[in-house]
Amino acid sequence: MSEYISISGGALLEGTGVEFDLFLRAAAGEASNYVLYCREGEELSPERREDLLGKHADRLCIATGDIDKYIEYQEKNLKTILSDDNKSTREKSGVVYQVATKVVTDLLENPKSGRNMERISEWVTQTVGHIVDDDDTFSGLLGVSSKDYQIYTHSVNTSVLGLLFGKHLSFKEDELARIGSGMLLHDIGKLSIPLNVVNKPGHLTGEEFKAMKKHPKAGLEILEHRSSVNVLSLKIVIQHHENYDGSGYPYGIKGEDIHLFARIARIIDAYDAMTSKRSYAEPMRPFAVLAEMKNKMPGCFDEKLLREFIYFLGPKDQRKKRRNGDTVYSFPSVK
Ligand SMILES: [Fe+2]
Ligand SMILES: [Fe+2]
Numbered sequence: 001m002s003e004y005i006s007i008s009g010g011a012l013l014e015g016t017g018v019e020f021d022l023f024l025r026a027a028a029g030e031a032s033n034y035v036l037y038c039r040e041g042e043e044l045s046p047e048r049r050e051d052l053l054g055k056h057a058d059r060l061c062i063a064t065g066d067i068d069k070y071i072e073y074q075e076k077n078l079k080t081i082l083s084d085d086n087k088s089t090r091e092k093s094g095v096v097y098q099v100a101t102k103v104v105t106d107l108l109e110n111p112k113s114g115r116n117m118e119r120i121s122e123w124v125t126q127t128v129g130h131i132v133d134d135d136d137t138f139s140g141l142l143g144v145s146s147k148d149y150q151i152y153t154h155s156v157n158t159s160v161l162g163l164l165f166g167k168h169l170s171f172k173e174d175e176l177a178r179i180g181s182g183m184l185l186h187d188i189g190k191l192s193i194p195l196n197v198v199n200k201p202g203h204l205t206g207e208e209f210k211a212m213k214k215h216p217k218a219g220l221e222i223l224e225h226r227s228s229v230n231v232l233s234l235k236i237v238i239q240h241h242e243n244y245d246g247s248g249y250p251y252g253i254k255g256e257d258i259h260l261f262a263r264i265a266r267i268i269d270a271y272d273a274m275t276s277k278r279s280y281a282e283p284m285r286p287f288a289v290l291a292e293m294k295n296k297m298p299g300c301f302d303e304k305l306l307r308e309f310i311y312f313l314g315p316k317d318q319r320k321k322r323r324n325g326d327t328v329y330s331f332p333s334v335k
Contacts, residue, residue: 002064003063003064003065004023004025004034004061004062004063004064005061005062005064005067006025006058006059006060006061007060007061007062007070008060008091008094009049009052009053009057009060011070011073011074011077011081011091011095012044012049012052012053013044013049013077013080013081013084014044014045014046014048014049015043015044015045015046016043016044016077017041017042017043017044018038018040018041018042018043018044018073019040019041019069019070019072019073020040020062020063020066020069020070020073021036021038021039021040021062021063021066022036022037022038022052022060022061022062023035023036023037023060023061023062023063024037024056024059024060024061025059025060025061026059034061037052037056038052040069068102071098071099071102072102074095074098074099075099075102075103075119075123078095078096078099078122078123078126079126081095082095082096082126082129082130089134089136089137089139089140090140090143090144092130092134092137092140093137093140093141093143093144094144096123096126096127096130096141096160097141097144097145097146097156097160099123100123100127100156100159100160100184101146101152101153101156103116103119103120103123104120104152104155104156104184105152106119107119107120107185107188108151108152108188108191111188111191111222114226114228117226117228117229118228120181120184120185121177121181121228123184124159124177124180124181124184125177127159127160127163127180128163128173128176128177128180129173131163131164131167131176132167132173132176137164138164141160141164142160142161142164145157145160147275147276147277147283148276148277149272149273149276149277149278149279151187151190151198153276154187154272154273154276155183155184155185155186155187156184157272157276158183158184158186158265158268158269158272159179159180159181159183159184161183161268161271161272162179162180162182162183162264162265162268163176163179163180163183164312165264165268165309165312166179166180166264168308168312169264169308175232177230178230178232178233178236178261179232179233179236179261179264179265181229181230181233182232182233182234182235182236182237182261182265183236183265183268185219185223185229185233185236185237186219186236186237186240186265186269187215187219188219188222188223188237189214189215189216189217189218189219189220189221189222189237190212190215190218190219191218191222192214192215192218192221192222193211193212193214193215193218194211197211197212198212199279200279200280201279201280202279202280203280213241213249213250214250216237216238216239216240216241216249216250217238217250219237219238220234220237220238223237232259232261233261235259235261235262236259236261236262236265238250238262239251239253239258239259239262239265240262240265240266240269241266241269242254242258242262242266243266243299243300243301244258244263244266244299244300244301244302244303245298245299245300247299247300248266248300258302263301263302263305264305266300266301266302267293267301267302267305267306267309268309270293270297270300270301271286271289271290271293271309274289274292274293275289286313290309290310290313293306294306294310
């Protein structure tokens, strides 16, 4: 691995001390050479930041060993970064995604830490604000999402998708926060399942599948005594594998007995898994996944919601212009 990695200047804030060494890569054609531009702790004045981003934006690097410091700096300044009108939606989305991945990775390493749980809530609050305020977040966030299936990328992808779909369904901000947190945490119970089962390349045996099916209840056990996790987020954790026709697990409940948020989670969870590269399967194209969900998985999903999800993922201008006779999915108020 290279000793340096490129970073986007979007995360750099003027007037604050930069908490990692900033380097400039030598111009194209020259041998790989890195020059220290700004030392850790030095303040980045507006003039210096402008000079940096104006002339050298594509040559900005940090030492690979400083990645954690760099992401912590973004996490600490997330609110400021997201409210900066000079940063593009794409830059902001990159920061949102990177911070989420770090927060979830730390939580999975230490799920008992109250601080890690608080970081989840803080990320969700900032991201909900970003998604509600900015109409371009749809393409921005989906553009930066990783398509390699691992628990943390899957958790972040499904959370982001849940927030965007929730906005599309006109949920209020507090409801979006429940969805965002619930999706980030939905598979946390996999921490209690033997790793050789969770990471097995290939299909699971009957016994292994039985073990895997314990993860919703295991997740609830990890989270239910935490006051920072809302009961609606817990519905997602415990019910996200329930099928609309009652054939799911752990309880086999069906129809509207499954909470609306969990019915949304069922769709998004399947969609993200199938569009990602897994150890036993290549990623499928979004259109093929939606066709398979619609035609080959009868009874798994709330059909009205699935139809709305397909509509939501369709070309943007089509989503804006509904045709006569189209009905917007309407749902009872969330309880
Ligand atoms: Fe799951
Ligand atoms: Fe999942």
